Amino acid sequence: MQQAVESPRQELFRRLNMAPGGVGVLLEMRRRLLRGLAEHPHWTSIETDLAHLFRSWFNRGFLVLQRIDWRTSALVLEKLIQYEAVHEIQGWHDLRRRLQADRRCYAFFHPTLPDEPVIFIEVALTRGMSAKVQPLLALDSPVVDPASADCAIFYSITNPQEGLRGISFGNLLIKQVAEDLGREFPRVKTFATLSPIPGFRKWLAGGTGLREGDPRHAELAALLAKLDVQDWFKDKARAAEILKQLGRLCAYYLLYAKQDDEPLDAVARFHLGNGARLERLNWLGDTSATGMRRSAGLMVNYLYRLDDLEHNHEAYAREHRIIASRRFGVLARDSLLTRGGAPRRTVTA
Amino acid sequence: MQQAVESPRQELFRRLNMAPGGVGVLLEMRRRLLRGLAEHPHWTSIETDLAHLFRSWFNRGFLVLQRIDWRTSALVLEKLIQYEAVHEIQGWHDLRRRLQADRRCYAFFHPTLPDEPVIFIEVALTRGMSAKVQPLLALDSPVVDPASADCAIFYSITNPQEGLRGISFGNLLIKQVAEDLGREFPRVKTFATLSPIPGFRKWLAGGTGLREGDPRHAELAALLAKLDVQDWFKDKARAAEILKQLGRLCAYYLLYAKQDDEPLDAVARFHLGNGARLERLNWLGDTSATGMRRSAGLMVNYLYRLDDLEHNHEAYAREHRIIASRRFGVLARDSLLTRGGAPRRTVTA
Amino acid sequence: MQQAVESPRQELFRRLNMAPGGVGVLLEMRRRLLRGLAEHPHWTSIETDLAHLFRSWFNRGFLVLQRIDWRTSALVLEKLIQYEAVHEIQGWHDLRRRLQADRRCYAFFHPTLPDEPVIFIEVALTRGMSAKVQPLLALDSPVVDPASADCAIFYSITNPQEGLRGISFGNLLIKQVAEDLGREFPRVKTFATLSPIPGFRKWLAGGTGLREGDPRHAELAALLAKLDVQDWFKDKARAAEILKQLGRLCAYYLLYAKQDDEPLDAVARFHLGNGARLERLNWLGDTSATGMRRSAGLMVNYLYRLDDLEHNHEAYAREHRIIASRRFGVLARDSLLTRGGAPRRTVTA
Amino acid sequence: MQQAVESPRQELFRRLNMAPGGVGVLLEMRRRLLRGLAEHPHWTSIETDLAHLFRSWFNRGFLVLQRIDWRTSALVLEKLIQYEAVHEIQGWHDLRRRLQADRRCYAFFHPTLPDEPVIFIEVALTRGMSAKVQPLLALDSPVVDPASADCAIFYSITNPQEGLRGISFGNLLIKQVAEDLGREFPRVKTFATLSPIPGFRKWLAGGTGLREGDPRHAELAALLAKLDVQDWFKDKARAAEILKQLGRLCAYYLLYAKQDDEPLDAVARFHLGNGARLERLNWLGDTSATGMRRSAGLMVNYLYRLDDLEHNHEAYAREHRIIASRRFGVLARDSLLTRGGAPRRTVTA
Numbered sequence A, B, C, D: 001m002q003q004a005v006e007s008p009r010q011e012l013f014r015r016l017n018m019a020p021g022g023v024g025v026l027l028e029m030r031r032r033l034l035r036g037l038a039e040h041p042h043w044t045s046i047e048t049d050l051a052h053l054f055r056s057w058f059n060r061g062f063l064v065l066q067r068i069d070w071r072t073s074a075l076v077l078e079k080l081i082q083y084e085a086v087h088e089i090q091g092w093h094d095l096r097r098r099l100q101a102d103r104r105c106y107a108f109f110h111p112t113l114p115d116e117p118v119i120f121i122e123v124a125l126t127r128g129m130s131a132k133v134q135p136l137l138a139l140d141s142p143v144v145d146p147a148s149a150d151c152a153i154f155y156s157i158t159n160p161q162e163g164l165r166g167i168s169f170g171n172l173l174i175k176q177v178a179e180d181l182g183r184e185f186p187r188v189k190t191f192a193t194l195s196p197i198p199g200f201r202k203w204l205a206g207g208t209g210l211r212e213g214d215p216r217h218a219e220l221a222a223l224l225a226k227l228d229v230q231d232w233f234k235d236k237a238r239a240a241e242i243l244k245q246l247g248r249l250c251a252y253y254l255l256y257a258k259q260d261d262e263p264l265d266a267v268a269r270f271h272l273g274n275g276a277r278l279e280r281l282n283w284l285g286d287t288s289a290t291g292m293r294r295s296a297g298l299m300v301n302y303l304y305r306l307d308d309l310e311h312n313h314e315a316y317a318r319e320h321r322i323i324a325s326r327r328f329g330v331l332a333r334d335s336l337l338t339r340g341g342a343p344r345r346t347v348t349a
């Protein structure tokens, strides 16, 4: 009878998996299905069956956390170089800097894919919570004595397997890595990300809902025009006012811009869903071309307080409450969008 | 939408599995459910969901074949002693004999249960196909030079995990073990089991369908009475006739006694389903108390010809065809049950 | 030129070692040489060359400390059963008790002999410093919660390789084991042995130097006669006086009986040379046949205070000073041998 | 007594080795001693004692052969890039080419130095015996299907540890690698090096012993002058005569130029001492700057016939016989140096 309710396709997938390398073949199959879904909507049910299977196979109980360092095989390290999506790795020298004494890299592996990280995370051990990512990425940045660090900054999290899209393990990875680091460096008390706000500028340009005619619409248009000036931020005097306005709008974006009930920003959704809190907004945190284009140079620290994660996660899951430091509410209230009444439904803590 | 079709119970099980040791807990849960099903029929759907999950998790692609020998950890070896179901292991000395140069032991392990064999198989390297199991089990049996062996006899296959009942991997294990042995010992050409016929005597006593009044009923009753005599087989003169009759009836049992369309005998079902063939019937192959009580001392060799497995398996799966050596048909035709017309639907090859 | 000063025999030994298993062959060679030296005194130089080589090869820098537990391979565990010299292991059940939660076993291995412990040590985690060994060895002794232990008792140290006689690594093993245990169990503050005094009774019978005619000679003879009575110690009333006398004599033996400048007792020589101190004498600490025959039932705790080891070792190595608790001096002073003036050259601390 | 003959310095070294990383410290110590010997001749005895110790510690029986490939840790791979002395590795891309399907790399490791190769060897699987090294080293050289290869060419052997100078393990490495390759690729029948002749041009310029006035002296001087012309070999017409002359002289050099009784050329000494035979001389085998400067572009294949190694090695060790293909003798006889009588004492086979 069980057989009866079992999809024959799932049975087929399970048989495919018996061959050596079967999991890899199936991951590749789903990757292609996902890419082709728009054109081939009838592929959906196959893709769904694979997702169902992967949710079962890539259950956290089967994943193994491994530290990645200079002792790791070149085969795996090469994949990090290839896969790193957040802050591109510029070859072996760059990678090496990211694996030195004041850095850590961890990955989850599945037993059947020993050379393929399922997710990986890069960490910098720092004194104080980092506000800017360029110094962390600089090849010639001085190596901090890790024993003197009080912060662990998660500056890059990558899900390299397209075939696993929608199957989440980030939360667990961060928790486990934080625990591991806490044991190795008892003086490290702050675990936080340094994260992009990838949807901010796109939203600013088209998602605020301001109508033409509204004076705020013109004000925003003027701001956007200034952002289009090449290297606008290098003229410190002129940049100051822009940055002030941007900060307020970004706080508003992170607290109130929604997709259904959840934050519009994908990175915010991920970390807030994990139980982290919006801790600090950093002007000119990422001045790379990508950072300016997507996040207008802003970065945010999401704070992972291990003791609060469960509670925050529950509040988010049930009521979509966003836990944020008081400063975010203050900034958002001063943004040009809030003139005429503060928005609701955010929580400062 | 995928979420919608997913049973919330499966989601719960997957969450349980995230904790360390989670798989073990779930296996234990299903073990208890199975034991209690008769009394608590409403547990069926929970048990079915677990079976569904296990069929996914214990997919062959995730199992790792390992050789078990004297270098294996005591923790695992102790479990072999504890679990061996077919021919009980009498402590460490017995185990040691079963791991000497002319023996092999293999097990499948799941990556999350590194100390728990999911299935294991014991093999003897022999000259000629073994007909009797007691010499194989004797603690003081001489150790054969494995280089001189031409046969690999699978004399015990154990599924120790009650929680995995109904989830089959035996077929794959035997195939892989045979391939492994073939590489190590190119002179070994015959791969066969030495198996009990556990349902034979029970069927003889109550399953033949003969009615009182039928003269064959009286004849069978007389035979059964002789079997009840303690150590009947030790008087060779008197045993000869009994053995001849038993052999014929046992061949009949293996070829024609059915449960639905499949063989009534569970061991026959397993090996024939794997694509093995009924090769040879052995009188007094197992004269232990258990062997006499269940199989009337008879044992059978199922032959695993690697090249034929797939084809045989297909014939069995589609048409329930039993592949057997010619001798079985001859014996069955001479049994007291077949007087008056041979039964149909078996194939000799 | 270096070649010139190199013994050709050493060159030969080094060549022998190139073959697989070469080290094992050379160890066996020295074992046989040592056994035959008395009969073949001209073998000495060969044996000396091998010892020279082994001192080089078995340098502490090449030895690897490994914990032995129930996960260890049966091959190694079987050797422990076979080799244990101090308190014989009665098969697998006995071994298993010695590897439970309140016990630890460690061994040094050489990289070329992965299955052959070069030295191993057995430890019991206890509350309070053990005075008697039989409760530690009892198969049915209750398993103590190791988290509640405050003592680690080294109750057996075995050098199983006869071929390595005279090449010492015990000191290092105990230090490293104590450090390892200290990390795992921070509440364990006392590291001590529970050791036999193997030369005591032999010395008592023939080594005291008392001459016939001396009244103390008669007194000692009377004591020895009482020790020959089967189970003398079971009659508590009569035993009390014997034990008092024995304790005093044993303290005297440990402090003053010498071989050249070092203690006559081999076990004392070993632990005092390591920098341990004579801590406590235990009446009826080992009532086994061997314990009674060699040590008259007495056992001693040598205390390993990690901070003092270096200093004590230096004092011992330079001045042959024995570090002992005050009680030893008091006991020795009251022994029948010291009537008429205390001996010199011991230090209490 | 053994203690008495033992140098106290050796005892000291052994104690140094007990600390973690001790072997590395001692290797570094000898490296510095060797570098300073010329200035500090009294360091010789210390250096000799260390060499004695290393000859004992780095005995072949303790070394472990490991394959190096893209699964090897970056830590070790980086050392290959750093250490490769024969044909410099130009970073990670170059290394990767050297580790692809038609290449193999092997190293010996010592158990106490798991990240430090003691010697390593690079192999190319080829069709036919390679005559030129540049095609092997080209980053864009096509990857040969290794299953189609019939030759294994050892094109680089590096002893990276200066501290182990004079302690030889090359012979064993090549033999073991050849055996390993032979098992993996049964079609590979030829094992040969492609080696420089590093002392050739220096000898040509100053070691032939020709006196001024001898007409051959002028002839040689004219040849040397031609070699000084930049890229002389690119003008094929003019190069032909030069190459012919060089080939004859090089054959003469390899067969007859001696240092005491052994070949003057260090690489020849190494391979002939291993039992290899001089197989083939290759014009313009290495046209790199180094190759031209040291070997006048010539390379030689030393052939390792596993069955002959022992015998050849014996002939070399006892009688300094050089085993060479007939062609070498013919070439040498035609060289300008041999006009007026052939030299003796070489053997062609």
Ligand SMILES: [Mg+2]
Pocket: A067, A068, A069, A070, A098, A099, A100, A103, A104, A105, A106
């Ligand atoms: Mg790292």
Ligand SMILES: [Mg+2]
Pocket: B067, B068, B069, B070, B098, B099, B100, B103, B104, B105, B106
């Ligand atoms: Mg075995």
